[in-house]
Amino acid sequence: MATTITVIPGDGIGPEVTDATLTILEAAGAELEYDEQLAGLAGVDALKNPLPEGTLDSIRRNQVCLKGPLTTPVGTGFRSINVAIRKEFDLYANVRPAMTMVPGGRYEDIDLVLIRENTEGLYVGVEHYIGLEGDPRAAAESVMIITRFGAERIVRYAFEYARANDRTKVTLAHKANILKYTQGLFLDVGREVAREYEGEVEFEDRIIDATAMQLVVNPYDFDVLVMENMFGDILSDLMAGLVGGMGLAPAGNIGKDTAMFEAVHGSAPDIAGQGIANPCSLTLSAAMLLEHVDQPDAARRIRDALRTTLEDEATRTRDLGGTCNTKEFTDAVVRNLD
Ligand code: NAI
Numbered sequence: 001m002a003t004t005i006t007v008i009p010g011d012g013i014g015p016e017v018t019d020a021t022l023t024i025l026e027a028a029g030a031e032l033e034y035d036e037q038l039a040g041l042a043g044v045d046a047l048k049n050p051l052p053e054g055t056l057d058s059i060r061r062n063q064v065c066l067k068g069p070l071t072t073p074v075g076t077g078f079r080s081i082n083v084a085i086r087k088e089f090d091l092y093a094n095v096r097p098a099m100t101m102v103p104g105g106r107y108e109d110i111d112l113v114l115i116r117e118n119t120e121g122l123y124v125g126v127e128h129y130i131g132l133e134g135d136p137r138a139a140a141e142s143v144m145i146i147t148r149f150g151a152e153r154i155v156r157y158a159f160e161y162a163r164a165n166d167r168t169k170v171t172l173a174h175k176a177n178i179l180k181y182t183q184g185l186f187l188d189v190g191r192e193v194a195r196e197y198e199g200e201v202e203f204e205d206r207i208i209d210a211t212a213m214q215l216v217v218n219p220y221d222f223d224v225l226v227m228e229n230m231f232g233d234i235l236s237d238l239m240a241g242l243v244g245g246m247g248l249a250p251a252g253n254i255g256k257d258t259a260m261f262e263a264v265h266g267s268a269p270d271i272a273g274q275g276i277a278n279p280c281s282l283t284l285s286a287a288m289l290l291e292h293v294d295q296p297d298a299a300r301r302i303r304d305a306l307r308t309t310l311e312d313e314a315t316r317t318r319d320l321g322g323t324c325n326t327k328e329f330t331d332a333v334v335r336n337l338d
Pocket of ligand 1: 013017068069070071072073082247262263264265266267268269270271276277278279280281319
């Protein structure tokens with residue numbers, strides 16, 4: 001029986017990369033039905049609401065969502081809808097694979113996964129100015145919050161992910177040498193959880209700055225990485241850079257009941273409507289979604305077809321040095337499905 005998922009095409013190039021992705025999903029034999037919903041600027045235009053109640057209801061009902069990029073106005077207007085959705089459904093694990101798709105880059109055959117804690121750390125938004133001697137902004141303070149509950153569930157998620165995907169090692173990256181309380185708690189809890197997987201999944205911890213350097217020097221030394229929110233935000237982009245940039249980076253945001261898979265890049269207003277966007281990020285996210293709903297064969301076929309298409313310079317999109325537009329690229333991926 002087909003699984004119904006919520007689809008939010010999003011803003012800018014969102015509808016273009018979503019169309020391409022749905023075409024590829026159908027050709028790959030994915031058993032999915034689509035409940036299309038609005039959010040972001042598209043929601044404001046149609047319903048005067050960047051996150052309409054109907055969209056939230058749909059995600060609540062279907063528990064799985066595929067989301068294109070949403071425009072967040074700078075300065076004024078509404079807050080990030082991406083963050084609002086993550087909060088609403090407590091999508092605590094941000095899963096960011098970095099996999100070589102285009103040969104000839106800095107490294108070949110990279111296959112890493114970063115698991116980023118998505119709800120705590122410095123990004124809880126507890127911050128304020130401190131006024132001093134007539135200067136209302138003499139200082140500013142942000143609070144980093146780490147809870148035993150949050151640390152435990154994210155590290156456990158990383159180990160369960162490793163176990164389910166035949167991966168051998170989990171690296172916990174931290175700054176416990178300086179931030180002895182917050183990062184110290186994260187590390188201590190991580191070590192406790194790791195003990196439960198002893199003999200099955202290897203565990204190591206590393207200081208975050210050394211991890212950043214080692215990822216660039218020898219990425220093959222890593223497998224699954226887990227860390228708190230801001231460190232994960234930064235290193236997941238570093239890892240995307242190792243394999244060709246954000247245009248190829250998929251992401252899953254996973255909670256206890258609900259999961260949202262999304263393109264990592266933004267709405268690219270500079271090229272929106274031109275039919276030249278690269279749909280790979282959203283299509284790879286859709287492959288993760290297929291695995292989540294237990295359709296791994298369709299996921300594998302899509303990844304293989306994307307890889308074959310990207311190997312040939314003649315069938316790459318412009319952002320990757322090719323000449324294809326979105327439709328020509330999509331047609332090539334469909335042709336390359338086994
Ligand atoms: P962006 O990722 O939209 O664009 C950066 C550059 O990359 C642009 O030159 C763009 O043309 C190019 N690019 C991005 N995706 C591409 C694709 N699939 N194919 C070909 N080229 C691509 O980042 P920017 O310009 O900083 O943000 C634009 C808007 O997107 C902002 O409103 C921002 O808030 C939003 N945004 C949304 C995200 C999300 O929904 N997850 C993530 C990042 C930004």
